[in-house]
Amino acid sequence: MxxxxxxxxxxxxxxxxxxxxxxxxxxxxxxxxxxxxxxxxxxxxxxxxxxxxxxxxxxxTDMDRWDRGYCPVCAAWPALAELVGPEKKRVLRCVRCGTAWSWLILLCPYCGNDDHRSLRSLQEEGGAQRIDVCERCHGYVKAVQSYAATSAVRVVAEDVATLDLDVAAAGAGYKRPGDVSVEGAGIPRLVREGRALRPPG
Ligand SMILES: [Zn+2]
Ligand SMILES: [Zn+2]
Structure with missing residues (x-):
């Protein structure tokens, strides 16, 4: 009832x-x-x-200038990344408000780790989806290929449609977000050191 x-x-x-x-x-x-x-x-x-x-x-404002791993509008962690276009530009997506912001491939949005030795992808051979994982904080971000950044509503559907990736990531011992300290959460190493995340332009 x-x-x-x-x-x-x-x-x-x-x-x-x-x-x-x-x-x-x-x-x-x-x-x-x-x-x-x-x-x-x-x-x-x-x-x-x-x-x-x-x-x-x-x-x-240009959301691509945002240099933190959490959403610039509502502060939620990204639900997934879209790999956009032939160059597979990595764009983080917030499922709560739909915001998109571009992000480096070898950079953990949770703990800010950019050491390639502790960042890798779990991927099916030839698959259009993958799971990017960080061995430092044990966080993961799902990634799906996309021709263009999709609408806020599409991101909600995409998040639900890729629940199998969440199950696979959890089964491999990864979580969303990873283990991060409150002070350092979402801040890339370069930004913590007072440097720019991306070259200007
Ligand atoms: Zn948001
Ligand atoms: Zn991490």
Whole structure:
């Protein structure tokens, strides 16, 4: 039976946007609701606003200049990377708001590791998909080939359609995100050292 609960979610949208899990769990238990279900409900309620915000921000600023591994709009970790065009430019995608930002191939978005000896790909022979893994933080990012960066809605579908890659990555001992310290999360080594991630231009 479906419970019929009238829920004023407006005061919870701020904590949901900021990823404040403790506040949402407290409110869920106060209202005798399942915390996971409440979190998903809040994320769904936020999604149209995040899509709109991301679309507007995308026209104001060049997202490709963003030099952190988390989303410049909503601070979520990327759900996957698209390998765009014949040159397979790696573009990280946020499934929460749809934002796209380009990223180096040999760079872990979670711990900022750029040592090629500890970065590799798990890939089926001749497959159009792969899983990029980092041996330092044990994080992984799914990667799918794409002709052009796809819409926010397509990214949600793509994330669901590649759940087998999440299962394979978890089975091999990798997680999303990897193990990262709060201070260093998402900051590439070069940026931590005060240097530019990419040459200008
Ligand atoms: Zn986002
Ligand atoms: Zn890493």
């Amino acid at each position: 479906l419970a019929n609960v009238t829920l004023d979610i407006a005061p919870l949208l701020g904590p949901a946007l900021g990823g404040d899990a403790a506040t949402i769990e407290r409110e869920a238990s106060r209202r005798e609701l399942d915390a996971t279900a409440l979190t998903q409900l809040l994320d769904l309620a936020l999604q149209p606003f995040l899509w709109e915000a991301a679309a507007q921000l995308g026209t104001l």
